[in-house]
Structure formats: C-alpha cells, structure tokens
Amino acid sequence: MIRAIVTDIEGTTSDIRFVHNILFPYARERLAGFVRAQQNEIAPILNDLRAEINEPQADIDRLIETLFSFMDVDRKSTALKALQGLIWRDGYVNGDFTGHLYDDVLPALKAWKQQGIALYVYSSGSVAAQKLLFGYSDAGNITDLFSGYFDTHVGAKREVQSYRNIAEQAGVAPEELLFLSDIHQELDAAREAGWQTVQLIRGEADETSSHRQVNRFDHINPESFSS
Numbered sequence: 001m002i003r004a005i006v007t008d009i010e011g012t013t014s015d016i017r018f019v020h021n022i023l024f025p026y027a028r029e030r031l032a033g034f035v036r037a038q039q040n041e042i043a044p045i046l047n048d049l050r051a052e053i054n055e056p057q058a059d060i061d062r063l064i065e066t067l068f069s070f071m072d073v074d075r076k077s078t079a080l081k082a083l084q085g086l087i088w089r090d091g092y093v094n095g096d097f098t099g100h101l102y103d104d105v106l107p108a109l110k111a112w113k114q115q116g117i118a119l120y121v122y123s124s125g126s127v128a129a130q131k132l133l134f135g136y137s138d139a140g141n142i143t144d145l146f147s148g149y150f151d152t153h154v155g156a157k158r159e160v161q162s163y164r165n166i167a168e169q170a171g172v173a174p175e176e177l178l179f180l181s182d183i184h185q186e187l188d189a190a191r192e193a194g195w196q197t198v199q200l201i202r203g204e205a206d207e208t209s210s211h212r213q214v215n216r217f218d219h220i221n222p223e224s225f226s227s
Contacts, residue, residue, distance in 0.1 A: 121134070
C-alpha cells in the first residue's frame with residue numbers, strides 16, 4: 001500500500017524547457033548584481049560555497065566566477081541552487097513568469113491527496129525554489145497539497161542514502177513510498193532504498209530503464225503497488 005508519493009519537478013511535473021529556457025537564463029542575467037548587492041545578507045550561502053570549493057578566503061569576484069562555471073555545467077551545488085531560488089523569487093512575485101505544470105499533474109495530485117496519500121517534493125532545486133514554483137504555478141498556489149519538500153540537503157538524487165533519509169524524515173516505510181521522476185538513475189537509487197518507482201516519460205521511451213513508464217500522472221494507480 002502506498003502511503004506517500006514523492007515527485008520530482010523538472011521533466012516530471014513541469015516542462016524541462018521552463019527551467020532551462022526561462023528560469024536558468026533569468027537567474028544567470030541577474031546573478032552577479034544580486035550577489036554583489038546582497039553579499040552581507042547571503043553571507044551564509046557564500047560561506048557554504050567557499051567550503052564547497054575549499055577556498056575559505058575566496059573573494060566575491062572568485063565566487064561569482066565559480067557560480068557561472070557551475071551554471072555552465074548544471075552542477076547540483078546547494079549554494080548555487082539557494083541563490084537561484086532567491087533570484088527567482090523576484091521573478092515570480094513580479095509576475096515575470098509562473099511555474100509551469102503539465103495539465104495532468106494537478107488533478108492527479110488532488111485525487112491522491114483525497115485518497116489519504118501524503119505528497120512530497122524532491123528536487124535538486126532548493127526547497128525555497130520548489131515552493132515558489134508551486135506557490136506561483138500556472139494553476140495558482142497549490143503548496144497546501146504537499147506535506148513537505150526535500151532538496152540536496154538530504155543528499156544527491158542519484159544516491160541511495162538520500163532516499164533512506166527522506167523515508168526517515170517522512171516517517172514512512174520505504175516500501176510504502178512511491179517516487180516519480182523522469183530520470184531512471186534517480187529511480188534506481190530509490191528502488192535500491194526499497195521504494196516503489198514510476199518513470200514519467202514526456203517524450204520518447206527510455207529503452208535503458210527497468211522502471212514502469214507512463215507519460216501522464218493520471219496513468220499512475222497507487223493501488224496497483226503491493227508492499
């Protein structure tokens with residue numbers, strides 16, 4: 001029996017093009033000015049970045065250079081994700097964009113919640129950024145549907161221990177957790193931790209995956225999983 005469903009965002013609930021064509025360029029254009037202007041307020045994040053690159057004395061110019069290099073390779077840096085989330089907040093609040101949702105996502109989430117299934121989010125984007133996307137989504141504020149949010153503070157998405165950490169924090173047995181993602185390596189890690197898995201395929205099938213594949217949320221039946 002599935003007691004909780006944990007969903008990825010990019011490529012799963014939301015079009016990957018929204019992230020890559022709108023969010024990432026928006027943050028990149030404003031990053032240097034934001035870091036220089038807010039360096040005192042964001043000092044803890046910058047110190048985390050210094051620790052990440054093992055350069056405790058790195059100045060602002062060096063940190064900005066590092067952040068751009070991380071963006072170039074889409075590095076899942078917790079510090080970078082935190083800064084991007086802060087910048088995106090202005091975009092959401094100002095109405096520059098709204099968080100994209102596939103049209104099949106919201107009805108399924110509502111139905112699962114009505115069935116008594118707890119809903120969570122796990123994304124490499126910061127928790128703050130996750131709440132912004134769902135708080136300023138195309139369908140309005142849907143954050144009340146979720147019982148919690150997880151980011152790389154619990155671990156990387158392709159590491160088995162991350163899913164053990166989430167299960168512990170959610171207080172749900174691994175076999176009663178269902179993870180939804182478009183990336184089969186993430187699903188591999190979740191399954192190794194004892195979770196149930198479904199792969200969302202918004203394009204062509206993943207021929208290298210061993211997970212159930214669907215192309216819409218309403219093709220997922222939590223009752224079909226036995227623990």
